[in-house]
Amino acid sequence: MEVSDTLVQELAPDQPSINAAKKLLKPAKWPVLGQAQDVNTIWGECQGSGSTPYYTMADVSDHGYKCTCPSRKFPCKHVLALFWQFSDLPDNFAKTAPPQWVNDWLGRRRRSTSTTDEASAQDNAAKISKSAAPLSLHKTNVEKVLTDEELAKREEDKAKRAAQNRAKTLDSVAQGLTELQQWINDQLSSGIVQFLKDSRDKCRQIAARLVDAKAANLAARIDELPAKILAHPVQHQPRAALQELAKLALLSEAWLSNPQDIDAYRGVVSSENREQVLSPNTDENSTQPLTINGTWQVIGEKSQMRRNGLLASMRWLKLLSPSDEQTSTPATAIAMLLDFIPVKSGSSKTQSALGKTLKGKVTFYASRMPYRAILGEHEYIPQSPTNQQMSHIQEPLQDWRLHFFQHHAQLPWLEKMPFITPAGRISQDKSGQYWWQNNTKTVHLPLINEVLDPLILGSQLDTAFVLLDGQFAELISVETASWGVILCQ
Secondary structure (H helix, E strand, O other): OOOOOOHHHHHOOOHHHHHHHHOOOOHHHOOEEEEEHHHOEEEEEEOOOOOOOEEEEEEOOOOOEEEOOOOOOOOOHHHHHHHHHHHHOHHHOEEOOOOHHHHHHHHHOOOOOHHHHHHHHHHHHHHHHHOOOOOOOOOOOOOOOOOHHHHHHHHHHHHHHHHHHHHHHHHHHHHHHHHHHHHHHHHHHHOHHHHHHOHHHHHHHHHHHHHHOOOHHHHHHHHOHHHHHHOOOHHHHHHHHHHHHHHHHHHHHHHHHOOOOHHHHHHHOOOOOHHHHHOOOOOOOOOOOEEEEEEEEEEEEEEEEOOOOEEEEEEEEEEEEEOOOOOOOHHHOEEEEEEEEEOOOOOOOOOOOOOOEEEEEEEEOOOOOOOEEEEEEEEEEOOOHHHHHHHHOOOOOOOHHHHHHHHHHHOOOOOOEEEEEOOEEEEEOOOOOEEEEEOOOOOEEEEOOOOOOOOOEOOOEOEEEEEEOOOOEEEEEEEEOOOEEEEOO
16 A cells, blocks of 8 residues: 655645645644555544644545545645655554544545546646646745736636625625614613613623624624613613613614715724725725824823723823824814733733823824824823923813714714813712812713722812713813823723
8 A cells, every 4th residue: 555756746736735735744743643454544633723633534546535624625735745644654654443533434435436546547647747837746836927817807806706705794784783673672662671680691692693793893882781881870770771772773774874884884893904094095985094193192091801802902192283284173182092902811901101292193093083093103202391281271161062962963873982171170979979060160070980089089170081971971081280190090
């Protein structure tokens, strides 16, 4: 029982398969190798990246084969490596009875007749003789140079496959959002109080369905919805639940109405990666990313553990002054930098830059309301009295409700919106509820924070940075003349 040294070359579907098989010619990759002469069969267990090895088997007489790997090439690299090893070092294959998984394969397969074997051999020989660049077991051949027509056809096929995959994704997401809308109607029909009693299991079920429907971002948002509602005082939780369900309904309806809308797509399916945000956009009809070059101050930081095991690290920058050639708008006055960090052994905290000033470029994700951004080339600069005064400069006084509704009109499904208050103070009522109020006590804002540093209670604040959700505000940081920026998390 033997195999010729040219068999791999004859069986390989292409040169890359031979190159891949060559990398598997290591004893450590094959803890089990066996042969059974009475059935002309060899087999092996190839250790891949997973915990379970790939089971590979082959007939050395008619060159039939089987492998449990998911490769779409036939034969795969594991089969080629098995034949290759048996050709070079047959003594490494222990002579023993076939294991059960090999016997199962032998019992199912149909052995080729001698006529079929001869025809197959002739076909293989014809293919090799017609090949302008024969496969090599020793070196990688230069790929065939394609003509302009062949390149155009390849790109056309690639674009066609991409369009088909996108169409399937959009159809799957649409079905998932239709189920979500029915789910929302069911929660309203059964009552918000009943929903609050079992919100975790109910949200987890619909979130799992949305994951299957490829609406990953929306699924993550719903999975974290119960914790968000429970963060409100008990008497306000029913209203918070209604508000969040309404936002989900608006987001799903916006996507179903226009799946191409970048803000809706980002909220439902996925967000762009760094390369996609920074790459040039040639579509004149799409919303373009905006880059602001100027001086920024880090006004807030927050880290939050997500249910998927990632640590969400958020950092907020306030634009102190744009560069000479640019002008700023209130919409780009605050930028949020968001990073997801895998939590491993050791500390998961990032180095704080709260209160520091930097000079550099900030690129906002394309949106009707630019907010999330990417920090480009930058450098931290020493804090000067001028910078400190600039950080206290306020836009014209605006009520927080008006600020919220202006943003809400553009993106009504936003979870929270940034807001910088004017000078004021923070106090606590008899029930333990925290409140921010301006110096004239004409504007009040309830805070969702459970515990705040006693240092800031009653102190004169130059500014307070909060996140609005429509009912309450989450206090992120405050800035004082005496102690600078203080984190409130």
